[in-house]
Amino acid sequence: MNKLCQLLNIENEDLLFEQITTSFKDKGILLWDYFVNWEKVYKNIKPIEKELNLLNVLIGKENIEQEVFELIKEYPQVIKAFPFLIAYRDTQVSMLTDVTEFLYKDYDFKSRQLSNEDCQDLATFFIKSGLGDLVKDKKVKNLVDYVTGVEVGLDSNGRKNRGGTMMESIVETFVKKTCDELGLQYMSQANAKKIKSQWGIEIQVDKSSRNLDFAINKNGELYFIECNFYGGGGSKLKSTATEYVKMNEYWNAQNITFIWVTDGAGWKTAIKPLREYFDKADYLLNLEMLKNNKLIHILKCL
Template sequence: MNKLCQLLNIQNEDDLFESITNTFKEKITQWDYFVNWKKVLANIAPIEKELHLLNFLIGKDDIETEVFNLIKEYPKIVKTFPVLIAIRELSVDVLIDTSDFIYKKYNFNCEITDEICIDLTEFFIHSGLADLIKSKHVTNFVDYVLGVEVGLDSNGRKNRGGSLMEAIVEKYVQETCEEMDIAYIPQATTSKIKDTWGIEIQVDKSSRQLDFAINKNGQLYFIECNFYGGGGSKLKSTATEYVKMHETWNAQNIFFIWITDGAGWKTALKPLREYFDKTDFLLNLEMLKNGVLKEIPQYNGL
């Protein structure tokens, strides 16, 4: 019988799995999920002066001449060009001839010669930035880039979702360890575990980093956690990977606890059930709320 069933005194594994999957949370959105304002403002700070210089172009008629002269006099404004078109790269290759597939490279991090100045003026014009200025929709480039940075930052929401899950789980890990007077390490690696507790472990890959490691009198418990708001192939591959991870830790007398949640699992119940059937501890946030994590290190039946 599944160890979790023994722990919770549940005779039917189907009932336990159904209970887990029926209590998945739809979302764990918190205030710091939407925008990482600290990062956004930090990205603007190094180029704020140059953005103010670009404001000189607003209202000008001969944009091409003014851009050339501005680059010539203040070459550092070029470092603002990537973010103006919402990219992070320091150079771009543009296909300028589709017949012979000829590309032209525009480098935003080089010495500004007259030839480069002409090229970068060309980039500014043909990328649509000149038309944007003429349209009078931009009245301040600092404000404009603030909006661009917010948009670019939205790409990091997937990672923030994972960080939010770790933060929520750590609250329960910390409470459990404080209540039981045992130690834990967040973002645990082999070196951290050895340096802190003097315990050597074998890992399946050198870069392995565990979300949490708990030590109760030399008995280790490893925790991985994640949240999937949407479906996809990642869920199946994660479940498969974690079965192997369980086997790796189990062979070293280490208990592996996987805490996962999210409505995305509704689309991947089969691989999740395979993990459940082959391993010991599959928990979700509702179970943490109900104190299940605190029961695991105390269960003598293990």
């Protein structure tokens, strides 16, 4: 019988698996910091805020290319703000200027001493990239505000990663509660080096970059926890379940208990691979089980 069945005094594996899969969180786990990492947005704007305010003088000007040239000539540092205005992360770019001859023009936005030719080239870039019309036609009133919006848009690309981070944050709430109650030590993003350094325990890893979401030390016995949340389906779920079967075997061979905490409506499209993991491993938990103190129960009884 599955060890978790025995610990929780559940009649059979089918009943336990049904309890797990019918209590997944259908509504997701969005926390308030999922939408925008405001700290990152403001941090990105701070180094170019003065340059953006200098560029504000261009708003509404008629002879915009000449105005840009003169501004760059007097304040060459403004060019480092150009990439931010077009949502571009690099400080250099090569533009294809002739599609028949494949001629290129290189632009460098690092602050430096500029020749008149450099100033003209960069003014041309400003115009041809569409920024000239943006400021000339007063489509924006303040470039600091505008770049704040650009950064918010770029930051939305990080939401996928934040979904995983949120699951870790939620699980850590229960891991900390458990360890505080039982007087145990834990670490997040654990690896062989940190475990050896802090706890004096050596482990073998399958790859040097291996990090565990959480490691718990119970009087020298290790418990490793991996967690993830899948709001939607896809091939990733099957591959994760297969990977964790092997991971469970790998850690068990070193007398390390492996616990997988997973959740999300996505599993409804991948019940079979999840069941395969459940049948081959000892500990599969979801968020509802953490809420109901099953992690504490496991660590108390083992």
